[in-house]
Amino acid sequence: MSSPVVAPPSTLSTRARVTAAHGTFGLFVAFGGDGIRNLVGWPAYVVIVSLYTVISLIVLVRARPRLTTRMLPKALLAFLAYALISVTWSSYAGATLLTYLGAFMCTVVGVFVALMFTWQEVLTRLANALKWVVGLSLAFELWVSVFVRDMVLPLSGGVYVGDDPPLLAYWSRNLLFSGGKIQGILGNSNLLCICALLAIIAVGIQLAIGSVRRRWGWFWMVLSVATFVLTRSSTIIIAALVVAVVWLTVMVARRANPRGRVTLYAVGVVIVASIVTTVALFSDRLLDLLGKSEDLTGRTEFWTRVIHRASERPWFGWGYSSPWVPGQLPLDDPLVRHHVVQLHAHNAWLDVWLQLGIVGVVIFAAIIVSLLWRSWFTSIDRPRFDLRTDRPYSALSLLPLLFVVVLVVQSLAESRILVESGWVLVVLFSLKTKRERTIVPDGAI
Numbered sequence: 001m002s003s004p005v006v007a008p009p010s011t012l013s014t015r016a017r018v019t020a021a022h023g024t025f026g027l028f029v030a031f032g033g034d035g036i037r038n039l040v041g042w043p044a045y046v047v048i049v050s051l052y053t054v055i056s057l058i059v060l061v062r063a064r065p066r067l068t069t070r071m072l073p074k075a076l077l078a079f080l081a082y083a084l085i086s087v088t089w090s091s092y093a094g095a096t097l098l099t100y101l102g103a104f105m106c107t108v109v110g111v112f113v114a115l116m117f118t119w120q121e122v123l124t125r126l127a128n129a130l131k132w133v134v135g136l137s138l139a140f141e142l143w144v145s146v147f148v149r150d151m152v153l154p155l156s157g158g159v160y161v162g163d164d165p166p167l168l169a170y171w172s173r174n175l176l177f178s179g180g181k182i183q184g185i186l187g188n189s190n191l192l193c194i195c196a197l198l199a200i201i202a203v204g205i206q207l208a209i210g211s212v213r214r215r216w217g218w219f220w221m222v223l224s225v226a227t228f229v230l231t232r233s234s235t236i237i238i239a240a241l242v243v244a245v246v247w248l249t250v251m252v253a254r255r256a257n258p259r260g261r262v263t264l265y266a267v268g269v270v271i272v273a274s275i276v277t278t279v280a281l282f283s284d285r286l287l288d289l290l291g292k293s294e295d296l297t298g299r300t301e302f303w304t305r306v307i308h309r310a311s312e313r314p315w316f317g318w319g320y321s322s323p324w325v326p327g328q329l330p331l332d333d334p335l336v337r338h339h340v341v342q343l344h345a346h347n348a349w350l351d352v353w354l355q356l357g358i359v360g361v362v363i364f365a366a367i368i369v370s371l372l373w374r375s376w377f378t379s380i381d382r383p384r385f386d387l388r389t390d391r392p393y394s395a396l397s398l399l400p401l402l403f404v405v406v407l408v409v410q411s412l413a414e415s416r417i418l419v420e421s422g423w424v425l426v427v428l429f430s431l432k433t434k435r436e437r438t439i440v441p442d443g444a445i
Helices: 014-040 042-063 074-088 093-116 119-148 189-209 214-231 234-255 258-281 283-289 299-310 348-380 395-411 420-435
Strands: 335-337 340-342
Touching: 014 042, 014 093, 014 119, 014 420, 042 093, 074 093, 074 348, 074 420, 093 119, 093 420, 119 189, 119 214, 119 395, 119 420, 189 214, 189 234, 189 395, 214 234, 234 258, 234 348, 234 395, 299 335, 299 348, 348 395, 348 420, 395 420
Parallel strands: none
Antiparallel strands: 335 340
16 A cells, blocks of 8 residues: 655745745845845836736735734824825825835735744744845955955946045945945945844844754854944944843843833833933933934934925925935935935934824824834733743744834934835734734744
8 A cells, every 4th residue: 555645844835935935035125125226227126126016916815814904003004095195285296106106015015924924934034035135245245345346336326416426326335354334235334234233133033932053043143243343333233222122121021020010111211211311411422422423424404404394384294205206305405415315304203294294293103103012012921822821932022023123213313114124124013913913933832
């Protein structure tokens, strides 16, 4: 009698592998979009993301993942609807529709990853995408320093003022061996630094739950830390410190009883108030410590201009446009830093106020507050999906909280949370935490 044919596990099937690769590629494009555009230019990039969006929608329709009205993040839906409606009063309707299409594509990526994968698979997809960004960035900088030995411009050109390209316009400045801030495939040290920090968090969680071989886990941890050190973004260094504080707070909250948690929250409020007071009183010394000028590398001038413009239409704004489109800016004159045209306000909250007014800020704040709320209690409460109340905590439950904390800190100095990887992560975690409140590693149930 012939032995029965045993089917391979579903996670090892060809369909599952292709779906996983598709999810990883989407996240890589979200994190590494600047690098792809530097390499192939905008037209080819638009073709890539358009094809990806269509394929993702087809896969979602065919898969029909379970999704009810209760599982939908209402604030996120309200923001998307309001941003689209703003075309009716936008001062640049073409830019509003164009950038909204980009936001829709990013939303599709976030929805695809949230609905098609378990929490542990989401972690794997994020970690793999970030590893590709970190690995290719180090390889690119090594190639430039060893073989090119000079600064490199993007193959697709760039947007800058004047005949000679400024430093900010270069893809790589050949700084790997000179101790300067490397920019990697993204052509931006700040963006590469946040990818390195997110990679550190993702790989650290993988090591904690044992979902990656320890040798390879520590290999990527070393590369991610090295990239973080070589980029040295002041904003992301602060984000890393905040993440560390949040992690310690979660560890304390997990061990505290209900009364102890109330005390912890009270202490947290006092600490936050103390930090705000310290920053207000000793801002000059803190900026010197971080290597920043008193105008925060030109940001205060940008913020002043954005605030002045937003005040002219305070309630509903000038119309959605993230990022700003050259030639259809919400300001009378472009923001220029070191001869490079800036296409955002360098503060997500001011950007939302400028584009969608106070109403938009309230809705956006609702997205972030509700996401932090769900992520916080998911991380500090024991997993509950039956009558048992003593299930062990998992490091996997920290994933949404720590990622969102990084995005929120970054939003105070950049507007990345509104576009590409930032918006993908907001959509992903908003939908995933709303749909699945309990986070446990695969096979732990």
